Amino acid sequence: MSTLRELQRDVRDALLGEAEATVGEIAGDGVAPAARLAVYRHHVLTSLTAALETTFPVVVRLVDQRFFRYACDGYVRAQPPAGPCLFEYGATFPDFLAGFEPCRHLTWLPDFARL
Amino acid sequence: MAFQSLAGIGLRSPHVEEMLATRPAVGWLEIHAENYMGGGPTVRALDRLRLDYPISVHGVGLSLGSADGLDAGHLERLARLVERVEPTLVSEHLSWSIAGGAYLNHLLPLPYTEEALAIVTAHVARVQERLRRRILVENPSGYLRFHHSMLAEAEFLAALAQRTGCGLLCDVNNIHVTCANLGGDPDAYLGALPAEAIGEIHLAGHAVNDADGRPILIDDHGSPVAEPVWRLYERALARFGARPTLVEWDTDVPPLPTLLGEAARAARRLDAAARGERDVHAA
Numbered sequence: 001m002s003t004l005r006e007l008q009r010d011v012r013d014a015l016l017g018e019a020e021a022t023v024g025e026i027a028g029d030g031v032a033p034a035a036r037l038a039v040y041r042h043h044v045l046t047s048l049t050a051a052l053e054t055t056f057p058v059v060v061r062l063v064d065q066r067f068f069r070y071a072c073d074g075y076v077r078a079q080p081p082a083g084p085c086l087f088e089y090g091a092t093f094p095d096f097l098a099g100f101e102p103c104r105h106l107t108w109l110p111d112f113a114r115l
Numbered sequence: 116m117a118f119q120s121l122a123g124i125g126l127r128s129p130h131v132e133e134m135l136a137t138r139p140a141v142g143w144l145e146i147h148a149e150n151y152m153g154g155g156p157t158v159r160a161l162d163r164l165r166l167d168y169p170i171s172v173h174g175v176g177l178s179l180g181s182a183d184g185l186d187a188g189h190l191e192r193l194a195r196l197v198e199r200v201e202p203t204l205v206s207e208h209l210s211w212s213i214a215g216g217a218y219l220n221h222l223l224p225l226p227y228t229e230e231a232l233a234i235v236t237a238h239v240a241r242v243q244e245r246l247r248r249r250i251l252v253e254n255p256s257g258y259l260r261f262h263h264s265m266l267a268e269a270e271f272l273a274a275l276a277q278r279t280g281c282g283l284l285c286d287v288n289n290i291h292v293t294c295a296n297l298g299g300d301p302d303a304y305l306g307a308l309p310a311e312a313i314g315e316i317h318l319a320g321h322a323v324n325d326a327d328g329r330p331i332l333i334d335d336h337g338s339p340v341a342e343p344v345w346r347l348y349e350r351a352l353a354r355f356g357a358r359p360t361l362v363e364w365d366t367d368v369p370p371l372p373t374l375l376g377e378a379a380r381a382a383r384r385l386d387a388a389a390r391g392e393r394d395v396h397a398a
Contacts, residue, residue: 084176
């Protein structure tokens with residue numbers, strides 16, 4: 001049995017990982033453990049995407065909504081917030097967009113994100 | 116009227132202007148602590164509202180269950196907010212949100228083990244020492260449980276209250292949601308909570324989604340309080356007595372009068388519970 005610290009690292013990695021990722025200590029009780037964890041993952045990704053939408057309204061206006069959410073999904077998984085005050089989250093989002101392959105051709109986008 | 120039998124609402128940004136302009140009759144307001152840590156107009160609005168309404172400061176980011184330890188900087192920010200707002204109540208959650216430096220913005224579940232109880236106990240004690248007051252700890256909504264949990268959630272909360280002297284925030288909707296999702300009995304849950312420790316009650320709406328072909332209740336705070344939750348609330352009041360009760364609404368936030376109407380429904384039940392207690396005293 002893992003310690004609580006190990007369990008929390010495993011859950012963190014699974015939440016920021018792929019849709020089928022799970023953790024061995026989760027009981028299924030008639031529902032696949034991965035499906036139970038997916039309920040939490042959905043909230044993590046959508047709520048942090050909503051926080052980035054609030055902080056980067058110019059980017060939201062400039063790109064397709066589905067693309068914005070796709071970029072946020074990648075950003076949240078790669079660089080989740082360090083603390084609970086979400087108005088401080090996203091300082092590195094412009095740099096992330098500059099290196100994000102699907103929008104490489106939008107060379108002006110990171111500058112608008114920095115506005 | 117005694118604070119114990121007042122109904123309040125969660126203060127949400129779309130309602131702040133109308134609250135300031137109309138000052139509707141509602142018992143108290145609860146704020147999410149983290150939304151007020153950046154200063155600016157939101158905090159100035161709160162400075163005005165708190166002259167007319169008792170305030171409850173409800174933290175969502177302290178991560179009391181993190182094995183990595185408490186974020187000392189965040190605790191300081193909470194302490195400064197509490198000093199400024201002088202709230203009637205301060206509360207947080209039985210959950211964790213931070214692991215390995217990542218804040219996951221969710222109230223994640225703990226295994227209910229002795230190890231977790233020792234960690235949460237130490238963190239609650241440290242928060243109460245820093246804030247120099249008792250806090251309330253809320254039961255989370257649950258979508259999974261861990262194989263190695265040894266205690267029921269209500270037993271874990273009762274032990275936490277006993278060890279730290281903290282109070283409990285009983286979220287009745289969360290009990291309904293958790294018991295539906297994990298196969299528990301809501302009345303047994305209520306029965307295992309220490310009545311004297313209950314310092315506040317939460318009510319909210321929930322959604323029904325699908326997980327792996329089975330219905331799963333989601334605590335989305337996006338609709339009116341469900342009828343089974345009102346009935347469970349009545350049984351909670353019968354067991355605990357009147358307790359300050361909050362209606363929360365966070366998704367698809369309705370017009371302010373709708374939310375005030377939900378608080379009024381809670382207030383009627385609180386009045387009845389308070390009358391019942393007086394009758395018992397008089398008899």
